[in-house]
Amino acid sequence: MxxxxxxxxxxxxxxxxxxxxxxxxxxxxxxxxxxxxxxxxxxxxxxxxxxxxxxASKEALLRAVLDSFMQQVAQILAEAGTASDPFEHLAQIIRLSFELIQQQPDSWQLFYAIRVQPDVVAGLHEEINILSVALMQQLEIPFRRASIANAHNEAAILFAIIDGVCQQYVINRTIYPLQAVTTAVLAKYSRATLTGATSQ
Amino acid sequence: MxxxxxxxxxxxxxxxxxxxxxxxxxxxxxxxxxxxxxxxxxxxxxxxxxxxxxxASKEALLRAVLDSFMQQVAQILAEAGTASDPFEHLAQIIRLSFELIQQQPDSWQLFYAIRVQPDVVAGLHEEINILSVALMQQLEIPFRRASIANAHNEAAILFAIIDGVCQQYVINRTIYPLQAVTTAVLAKYSRATLTGATSQ
Amino acid sequence: MxxxxxxxxxxxxxxxxxxxxxxxxxxxxxxxxxxxxxxxxxxxxxxxxxxxxxxASKEALLRAVLDSFMQQVAQILAEAGTASDPFEHLAQIIRLSFELIQQQPDSWQLFYAIRVQPDVVAGLHEEINILSVALMQQLEIPFRRASIANAHNEAAILFAIIDGVCQQYVINRTIYPLQAVTTAVLAKYSRATLTGATSQ
Amino acid sequence: MxxxxxxxxxxxxxxxxxxxxxxxxxxxxxxxxxxxxxxxxxxxxxxxxxxxxxxASKEALLRAVLDSFMQQVAQILAEAGTASDPFEHLAQIIRLSFELIQQQPDSWQLFYAIRVQPDVVAGLHEEINILSVALMQQLEIPFRRASIANAHNEAAILFAIIDGVCQQYVINRTIYPLQAVTTAVLAKYSRATLTGATSQ
DNA sequence: GATGAATGAGCGTTCATTCAT
DNA sequence: CATGAATGAACGCTCATTCAT
Incomplete structure (x- = not known):
């Protein structure tokens, strides 16, 4: 039948x-x-x-794998900003990012490896860029809402921090002091610091 | 003859x-x-x-390529801190880093690619770690000299920023606004900002 | 399907x-x-x-080829001694050996070539030794049963004869007078000769 | 100059x-x-x-090496038969052969390896045959002088023994009981045995 | 839809041989 | 005569992909 x-x-x-x-x-x-x-x-x-x-091919499979991963990430981060307070929003994003990297470091490592490899997967670059831009825009929102000057560049810098920290962690999981750095980053992006208390 | x-x-x-x-x-x-x-x-x-x-092998060739590159980088960055003023020192390092990435983005791209790929070259991880640690220690010096609290974490964060920015640039050379970001980073690490003027 | x-x-x-x-x-x-x-x-x-x-490899293939061959040989020679009379038993072994070499000289040639080449196949030496020893023990039986003095050495010598003759034949198949030599060897190991009739 | x-x-x-x-x-x-x-x-x-x-080539070098070796062997064995008594002559040849193999087993191993390898060196087969025939003729002389029947085949058999024993020794130098076998072979080719005393 | 035996292009590597000096 | 850097054909082997069932 x-x-x-x-x-x-x-x-x-x-x-x-x-x-x-x-x-x-x-x-x-x-x-x-x-x-x-x-x-x-x-x-x-x-x-x-x-x-x-x-x-269609092993490469197509990789593409699908990465698409799936990126979609997942995009979705998670899209849902990140639930806090009404922009500084709390920022903190949530930072915390979430460092949680994500700890949860599946292997996947992120794959992503990082492919991302810097030119031409391994045709057309993937564009998709990755779209994701990056989307994430940066997510990041920009709280800065804007907090009326921080130059929100765009601030977002770019925070994005770079997260990217850099995550990559260091992924490379050297056992040694990298992710907790301490997380705390430091949170401090750097706290209301007190950003709104200009004496010490950052 | x-x-x-x-x-x-x-x-x-x-x-x-x-x-x-x-x-x-x-x-x-x-x-x-x-x-x-x-x-x-x-x-x-x-x-x-x-x-x-x-x-001895294709792998040995890669090692030689990377060793040569890393040695070059280590040397350049070791000579970076000539300024007596720690804030100027910091600015020099930042500027230099972003100049270096523009000068030979291909080499950096290779470096980044290998760095996240575990086991491509046996023992390379350690060397890369040694370089990373050395760079972070370089970075720590001006923070310490400027009596910034938590110099170690500050260095880690600045390192992450440089790493993240460089990687973004390398991935997307034509589009990434390296100039604007450079300026923003320099502002963030200026004397005015770090010593706590009202806005960062 | x-x-x-x-x-x-x-x-x-x-x-x-x-x-x-x-x-x-x-x-x-x-x-x-x-x-x-x-x-x-x-x-x-x-x-x-x-x-x-x-x-698994070309070497593994060689091993399989030789193993198959050696196993075959071991089995054939193990079934050789059906005669109740030890002298007839001896004659059977001799005849059988010279028949085998004629039937598949190529395989024997390969075997001889590998046997003198140290280290072509790891661990093969031991296997070959085991086979040699087994064959020599086979050979010793009829000597012992015929109450010939020094059966062990007699077996070693007969083994050497068979080995030497087979190798000569294999090297020079068209010219070597295998028939005549077979006859002569059989005569040398006949009851008459071994039990001490006047001429050997 | x-x-x-x-x-x-x-x-x-x-x-x-x-x-x-x-x-x-x-x-x-x-x-x-x-x-x-x-x-x-x-x-x-x-x-x-x-x-x-x-x-002319690596192969030609091998040929020259083997030529040199074979010539040496031929010469040594040609000078072997100084004894006037044919049985002593026989014993001398046997002893000499087993001494030679002990003196330079590596060279013999090379010789044996090449000898069974078809076509490794073009034309070498003929030369090896010439040597074999020459040695067998050397071996035939004492049998003939001792008026042993079927001297030709006797020589072939003794040649096979020497060949077989030497090869076994070369393959398994540490274990093969060359001394005991030498003694046994000498006994087998002693005057007493060959002229028909009761036991062989 | 599913299977896994079969394919063959391409890989990293070796090494006998050539050639400029 | 002597040197050793340079050559390139051929090796053993891997693996993405195809195809008969």
Missing amino acids: PRTDQQLAELREESRTRILQGAMELFARYGYTKTSVRMIADHTGIAQGLMYRYF | PRTDQQLAELREESRTRILQGAMELFARYGYTKTSVRMIADHTGIAQGLMYRYF | PRTDQQLAELREESRTRILQGAMELFARYGYTKTSVRMIADHTGIAQGLMYRYF | PRTDQQLAELREESRTRILQGAMELFARYGYTKTSVRMIADHTGIAQGLMYRYF
């Missing part, structure tokens, strides 16, 4: 997700280059050939 | 440099993995086999 | 056998070193890469 | 000998395939290119 279209669609969706999920894990753990299609097949329990029904 | 020792040494030095230089360019442009030994040979105009007279 | 497990097993078995067989022929004909993986692929009509699904 | 022709000839001869000697050592120690031309150059202290002035 043939399956209904819906059943087929579900089957497809499940396989696709399984591959995507498994690839994400392995790419994150071993890096894109060192992860072979066979490894993905073994890890996910599907046949090698099947991957090519869902993704 | 055999060549003299000096002729030989010159010949060797020239070939070695040519390979190193060409490899640097290609690694930076296409990434380590996507650059094949054949490509290096073709690009530099030497035979494939010759590379192995000067470098 | 995926193949059934049995179909798969058959497919695999056929490929494996084909590679093993082809490798045996080429190794025997050209020697291990001069036989390239490409040659084996071309000769057997399979793709180069496929070999590595069945054998 | 130009050198005289004779001086040049001596220079040539010395270089040639040096290469030949060094190659022999390395071929014997590591085997032909595993010895690179560079290794020979380093070992002998001459330039790589120089080898090609004296030998």
Whole structure:
């Protein structure tokens, strides 16, 4: 008895997700280059050939993995600013960012690695830029709401801090003092500091 | 008649440099993995086999490329702090960093790519860490001399800013507003701001 | 529709056998070193890469070839001594040995070549020694049963004769008078000679 | 001041000998395939290119090495038979053979390895055959002088014994009981045994 | 839809040989 | 005569991709 279209669609969706999920894990753990299609097949329990029904190539799979990751990140950060107080909003974003990096450092490492590699995935650059711009705009909001001068540049600098700290952490997870730096960054972006108390 | 020792040494030095230089360019442009030994040979105009007279392996070549780069960077930054005024010192370091990234963005891109890729070169992580620590210590000096509280964390944050900004620039050279950000960072680390004038 | 497990097993078995067989022929004909993986692929009509699904390396393939050969030899010689009379037993072994060398001289040649080459295959030496010792022990039995003095040394000498003759034959198949030598060896190890009739 | 022709000839001869000697050592120690031309150059202290002035190729060098070895062996064995008594003559040959193998097992191992390898050196087979035949003829003499029946086959068998024993020894130098086997072979070819005393 | 055996281009590397000096 | 840097064909091997079932 043939399956209904819906059943087929579900089957497809499940396989696709399984591959995507498994690839994400392995790419994150071993890096894109060192992860072979066979490894993905073994890890996910599907046949090698099947991957090519869902993704045109290994590179396309990487793209899908990164798309999924970036979408996730975009969504999480979009939901970040619930605080009405702009300084608290800022603090939330900072805290959230450093939590995210701790939760799945491997994925971020993959992202960072691909991001600096020119031309590994055609067209990915643009997407990454879109994400970056979106994040920076998110970041700009609280500065603007707090009437901080030069909100755009402030956002760029905070973005750079977060980026830089996250990357240092990812590279050197055991040693990097993420807690201390988090505290320091929060202090630097506290109401007291930003509104000009004597010491920052 | 055999060549003299000096002729030989010159010949060797020239070939070695040519390979190193060409490899640097290609690694930076296409990434380590996507650059094949054949490509290096073709690009530099030497035979494939010759590379192995000067470098034990493709990996050793990468190491040499990175070592050369890191040594250069370490030296430049070590000579950065000539100003007696700690705030000027800070400004010098910031300016210099952003100049360096503009001067050879390809090399930095390669460096950033390798840095987040675990295990591409055995033992390289340690070297990179040593460099990072050295740079952070350089950065700490002016904060300390300026009697800024929590100099260590301040250095970490400034380091993150520079790292983050440089990486953004490298990824998106044409669009990233490096000038504006430089100015903003300099303002943020000016005497006026750090010693607590009303607005930062 | 995926193949059934049995179909798969058959497919695999056929490929494996084909590679093993082809490798045996080429190794025997050209020697291990001069036989390239490409040659084996071309000769057997399979793709180069496929070999590595069945054998971990070219060396592993050689090992498999030799193991298969040695196992065969060990089994054949183990079944050699069916005669109740020790002298007839001896004669059977001698005849059988010289028959075997005629039946597959190439395989023996490969075996002899590898045997004198130290370190071509790690750990193979021990296996070869085990086989040698086993064969010598086989050889010792009839001497002992015939109450010949110094059976151990007699076995060593007969072993050397067989080895020496086989090797000469293999090197120079067209010219070496294997028949005549076989007859002479049989005479030397006949009951009459061994039990001390006037002439040997 | 130009050198005289004779001086040049001596220079040539010395270089040639040096290469030949060094190659022999390395071929014997590591085997032909595993010895690179560079290794020979380093070992002998001459330039790589120089080898090609004296030998057309690495293979030609091997040929020369083996020629030299075979010639040496032929000469030694030719001088072996000084005893007037044919049985003593036989004993001398046997003893000498087993001494030779102990003196330079590496060289013999090289010889054995090349000998069973088809086509490694073009035309070498014939030379080896010539040597074999010469040695067998040497061996035949005492049998004939002792009026042993079937001297030709007896020589073939003794030749096989020596060959087999030497090879076993070479393969397994530390374990093979060369002394005991030597004694046993000498006993087997003693006057008493050959002329038909009761036990062999 | 799913399987995994099969393919073959391309990789990093070695090394006998050549050649400018 | 002697040197050793330079060459490039060939090696063993990997792995993204295809295809028969």
